[in-house]
Each structure stands twice: as C-alpha cells, then as structure tokens.
Amino acid sequence: MDLKEFKIKLDELISSSDRVFISPHIRADYDALAASIAMSLIVKKLDKEAYIVMGDDIDKMEQGMKTIYNEAKEISSFIFQNKVEQMLTDNSLLIAVDMNKTYLTVCSTFLDRFKNIAIIDHHDSDQDTIVTDYQYIMPKLSSASEILTEMLLLSNVKITSRIADYLLAGIFLDTNKFTKNASTKTMETIYKLTKKGGEIARVTDFFTEDYLVDRKIQNLVSxxxxxxxxxxxxxxxxxxxxxxxxxxxxxxxxxxxxxxxxxxxxxxxxxxxxxxxxxxxxxxxxxxxxxxxxxxxxxxxxxxxxxxxxxxxxxxxxxxxxxxxxxxxxx
Ligand SMILES: [Mn+2]
The missing domain is CATH 3.10.310.30 (Diaminopimelate Epimerase; Chain A, domain 1)
Known part of the structure; x- marks a missing residue:
C-alpha cells in the first residue's frame, strides 16, 4: 500500500474513533518522540484530540529529549501509561509509532481494549507484530520521522521550524548522523525539512545538551x-x-x-x-x-x-x- 492510500484509511479511522492514543515505543528515543508529536498534529488537523502515551521514565531521558518533550507539551497532549485505561472508551484508537511489536508498546497489558490499532513503523515485522489491518511498515525507510514528514505534507499540516528540528533529530539518530540507511528519498526529506526552517546545527545541539548542561552545573558548583x-x-x-x-x-x-x-x-x-x-x-x-x-x-x-x-x-x-x-x- 502506498502512503497516500494508507493515509486515507487512517484519516477515516481517526475521524470515526472517539479517542486517539499515540504510542511511541518504550524508552522513547528522538525518532519515536518526534514521530509521535507529528502524528498528534495530524490527528488535531482532523479535529480530534490525540494523547501521546509516555512511560514513567521521563526523568531518565537525556536532556535533549527532555527539551523536546517540554516544548512539545505546548502543542501536544501527553499522558502517562497508568492514565490510559481510565480514559479508554469503547471506540478508542491506538496508533503505534516507530515500533510494531506487542511488547514494545507502553500499552501492552491492555492492547485488546482498543477498538482499533494502527501501526506506522520502519522496523521489520515478525510473529510478535501487533495484528491489525491498518499498518504501514516500511523497513526500507530510514525512520518513523521520515514517514511522518511525508504524512504531515500530505495532511497540509504546517511544519514549523521547531517541528522540522524534531523530525530531523529523529532521522539524524536513526541514520547515524545521515550516514546509514539514508537513501536519496531520505535526503529529499531532510531537504524538505530544512526548507521548512529546520537546522542541523540546532539538531546536533539536542545531542550535546547533556554535556552543555553538565558544564553549566559544574560552573555553578565552582x-x-x-x-x-x-x-x-x-x-x-x-x-x-x-x-x-x-x-x-x-x-x-x-x-x-x-x-x-x-x-x-x-x-x-x-x-x-x-x-x-x-x-x-x-x-x-x-x-x-x-x-x-x-x-x-x-x-x-x-x-x-x-x-x-x-x-x-x-x-x-x-x-x-x-x-x-x-x-x-x-x-
Ligand atoms: Mn526509529
């Protein structure tokens, strides 16, 4: 299925659900987080509220991830996994992003309570892959962020420079600084994101924030x-x-x-x-x-x-x- 066809099916599914939850994989990384934020914007564009489900390990995230998480709280709704069950309705949708295995979602213990599940991912599927008709799994693509960039463009969602930074960070991580699994198509996506104002220099800042914050802390200690x-x-x-x-x-x-x-x-x-x-x-x-x-x-x-x-x-x-x-x- 090509992305356009999948997108049409997913839009219908989102519109016909009463609550939409987005699940990055456990111990979310830049790619999972950026793709989840992008997905929430697509859901919002369809006039539905989306909840990005986080594990309880926010404190353990590296500094750059925390920066993105804290900034994104202004535009996306985040909830913790222990809140999901009480918010579930008979007609809730789960969109699994950057993973496709049952055991990799923070919602794994109550997956059967979602009426529908959709998967958007770039990892290989196997016998543990969540069973659903709604899946876009493309192991040849670099990252979930690459897929979500295309989906944002298809949805006519405004990509701000900051959203472009997040998605570039996702691609940067999964391609080992644009050196592995970066196809011509990946490069095109990077180009589109930089055209939207994303900047590689700011992206590398995410990855060095731990160091910069440590230095600031040591400076105050001194x-x-x-x-x-x-x-x-x-x-x-x-x-x-x-x-x-x-x-x-x-x-x-x-x-x-x-x-x-x-x-x-x-x-x-x-x-x-x-x-x-x-x-x-x-x-x-x-x-x-x-x-x-x-x-x-x-x-x-x-x-x-x-x-x-x-x-x-x-x-x-x-x-x-x-x-x-x-x-x-x-x-
Ligand atoms: Mn990924």
Whole structure:
C-alpha cells in the first residue's frame, strides 16, 4: 500500500474513533518522540484530540529529549501509561509509532481494549507484530520521522521550524548522523525539512545538551562558598538563566561531600525570579529555611522562588537565616 492510500484509511479511522492514543515505543528515543508529536498534529488537523502515551521514565531521558518533550507539551497532549485505561472508551484508537511489536508498546497489558490499532513503523515485522489491518511498515525507510514528514505534507499540516528540528533529530539518530540507511528519498526529506526552517546545527545541539548542561552545573558548583563548615551555598551573580532542575542538581551534587549538612543553589530562573534549591542530610531542616524565604518543601529537600529582589539581597537574607551570629561578625 502506498502512503497516500494508507493515509486515507487512517484519516477515516481517526475521524470515526472517539479517542486517539499515540504510542511511541518504550524508552522513547528522538525518532519515536518526534514521530509521535507529528502524528498528534495530524490527528488535531482532523479535529480530534490525540494523547501521546509516555512511560514513567521521563526523568531518565537525556536532556535533549527532555527539551523536546517540554516544548512539545505546548502543542501536544501527553499522558502517562497508568492514565490510559481510565480514559479508554469503547471506540478508542491506538496508533503505534516507530515500533510494531506487542511488547514494545507502553500499552501492552491492555492492547485488546482498543477498538482499533494502527501501526506506522520502519522496523521489520515478525510473529510478535501487533495484528491489525491498518499498518504501514516500511523497513526500507530510514525512520518513523521520515514517514511522518511525508504524512504531515500530505495532511497540509504546517511544519514549523521547531517541528522540522524534531523530525530531523529523529532521522539524524536513526541514520547515524545521515550516514546509514539514508537513501536519496531520505535526503529529499531532510531537504524538505530544512526548507521548512529546520537546522542541523540546532539538531546536533539536542545531542550535546547533556554535556552543555553538565558544564553549566559544574560552573555553578565552582562558585560554591562554604558559609559554615557544614553549609554550602552556590550562587551565580550573573544573569545566566537556570532551570529549577539545574539548581536542584547543583544542590544534590554538593550534598555528596561528607562534611556538608545542607546545600543551597541560587540563580535566576527567569529575568525577575530568583530560585533557591535546598538539600539537607537531615541535621538542618531546609524546609524551615525555605519557608522563611517564601517557599517550602520537606526537611531534606525544599525550594523557593523570590520576586522583586536581587541575587545579592537574597543571598544576604539566606545567609542571615543560616548563621545569624556569624553574619554579625562578618558585617
Ligand atoms: Mn526509529
């Protein structure tokens, strides 16, 4: 079956279903994620809501994947696998993307509860392949992202530069940087995606984000001051923006030192918001300290966000709370 014919059948199936779920394979990679996001846009174009089903391993995803996931939450609906069963209707459709085996879907334990299942994939099929009449399995194609690019074009879905980046990342991964299984057709797809504003330089950034984030974290770690023998405060006085997660990683990292009881990482998370991430081994209740700074948490892990202040003032305030007597001495 050619893609156009498959697309017509799939469109009908989507339109006649009341809920559409999209399943990338377990431990989704760039190709599975990009193809799932693209598929959700096609479903949306048909005025149906699509839910991309994720496993519970988001935290373990590499940084570039997390970036795509976090950005895509603005345009696609993601749900976790444990929510699917309660959302299922008698007429639900599952679209399996970048895989075709029963055991590779996060929905494997309740596959029989979907009224229909469709498969879009580029891996070989075998005896474990999900049985369905609706399948587009093309082992000769480089990636699910290559297939989905063509489907987006057939559907007249607007491909933004960012969507093009995601799909290029999928192809980049599955072709080992465009060097393996990249046919003339693959190259044509890459060309079309770059015409839509996708940029290979940004794609390679996804794959090096882990390194870049590590470097940022180590840079903040290097700015640590020990305000007492047991309390470490890492603060970046520049206008570098951090995510709360990055600050948490710094606080976590510093806690590994034996003499340290509590750690605090301060930085801007927004132009006008200072965030503090605090960690403790239990001797110092960091939730107390963070509550006084307008935040909260528990004794081991707490945080706060401060508006209308400067990093310097926030640091002073924090230091005063942590060591009132020493502070007087230093002043
Ligand atoms: Mn793939």
């Amino acid at each position: 700015k640590t001051r020990f305000i007492t023998y047991t309390v470490a405060v890492a603060i970046d006085n520049t206008d570098t923006l951090y995510t709360r997660e990055e600050l948490a990683k710094v606080a976590d990292y510093l806690l590994k030192y034996q003499n340290i009881d509590a750690t605090f990482a301060l930085g801007l998370t927004n132009e006008d918001i200072i965030s503090i991430s605090a960690r403790s081994k239990g001797n110092i209740d960091v939730s107390d300290v963070m509550r006084e700074m307008g935040g909260g948490g528990n004794e081991f892990s707490a945080a706060s966000q401060i508006k209308d202040s400067t990093l310097e003032d926030t640091n002073d305030k924090l230091t005063r709370k942590l060591v009132p007597s020493c502070y007087k001495f230093h002043k």
